[in-house]
Amino acid sequence: MKWMYVIFALLAGAMMPVQAGINLRLKGSLGDPVWAATASFAIGTLVLIAYAFATKAPVPSLGMATSAPLWAWTGGALGAFFVFAIIILAGKLGAATMMAWLLAGQFIAALILDHYGLISFNVHTISWQRIAGVFLLIIGATLINRY
Structure with a gap:
């Protein structure tokens, strides 16, 4: 069972440079890394929403959402920084x-x-x-x- 997670991790890791190249190309079309990262996150958000509906994932209640500490909400900001950073780094490195x-x-x-x-x-x-x-x-x- 653990090997399935290892393979999943390898596939996810392999997608990181692919994502960087895709977003670098998007930056070339949109002219700015911030807009490329924004578009990437917007499309990712739509995909996640569609997946949640398709799998009938239960929508968290407001009580569940407010039980998370404030720092737990910073993941999206860190993700945005990461996507922005790889767009810059992919072109330079x-x-x-x-x-x-x-x-x-x-x-x-x-x-x-x-x-x-x-x-x-x-x-x-x-x-x-x-x-x-x-x-x-x-x-x-x-x-x-x-x-």
């Missing part, structure tokens, strides 16, 4: 270099979030093996960037 540095940044943040159990994550203590893995990833990003 290329797909491989962009993804290598994005992954390095994600792993560094993930180690900290896991170690301290921040923002709803379970605690997974930092170990030398985890640090070595991130260090190797940074070396890989450096090699991809250089060559």
